[in-house]
Amino acid sequence: MGTTATTSSHSTAFTLVGRALSYLNHVPYAALAIPLRFAIATVFWNSAMTKLANWETTISLFTDDYQVPLLPPVLAANMALTIELTTPVLLVFGLLTRVAALVLLGMVAVIEIFVYPQAWPTHIQWAAMLLVLLCRGAGDISLDRWLWRHFGTWSDAAC
Numbered sequence: 001m002g003t004t005a006t007t008s009s010h011s012t013a014f015t016l017v018g019r020a021l022s023y024l025n026h027v028p029y030a031a032l033a034i035p036l037r038f039a040i041a042t043v044f045w046n047s048a049m050t051k052l053a054n055w056e057t058t059i060s061l062f063t064d065d066y067q068v069p070l071l072p073p074v075l076a077a078n079m080a081l082t083i084e085l086t087t088p089v090l091l092v093f094g095l096l097t098r099v100a101a102l103v104l105l106g107m108v109a110v111i112e113i114f115v116y117p118q119a120w121p122t123h124i125q126w127a128a129m130l131l132v133l134l135c136r137g138a139g140d141i142s143l144d145r146w147l148w149r150h151f152g153t154w155s156d157a158a159c
Contacts, residue, residue, distance in 0.1 A: 033132075033139030037097065040129045041088035044104060048084035051077070066115045083107055091133070094142020101134040 051058040058081075062073035071079070087100040105127060112123040138144040 028140070029136060030139035030141045033094075033136065034141060036129050036132055037091040037094060037138065037142075040104065040126060040133070041091040043126060044084045044107075045088040048081055048088070051081050051084070068110060068114050080107070091138075094138030094144050095147075097138035097142065097144050098134050101130045105130045105134065 058077050059074060062068070062077040062080075066073075066076065068076040083103060087104050090096050090100040108123050108126050108130065112120060116123075
């Protein structure tokens, strides 16, 4: 009797786990893409707001601490600010999502290699979110999807 009860409880547990996994496997990508887009957009938007809060400090950081190679500090600061102001907006609206993700991946690479190499645990999280968006797009709830439905010729592949 003990063996049958144990087998039955294992079977019930596996059935419950199987059902839960089945439900999780059927979560639409659009439901996953929205929080991804908002999460990574928030990271870079907050960085832009910090830069704008004290531009002199920002220039000082790019001059003394960041020292991105090949770019004058003021140009690098302006480029970073421009990227951090525009790409989050694009991601939130799901517009040019793959382009925005690619640009931000490039920025993450520069930050990781030249600015804060010791912060790789954070950067790999950002890169993972951006890679999902780059590879899968914005999802069904996005301007990308709407535009491709109305004007595109290969909508499923583009969004």
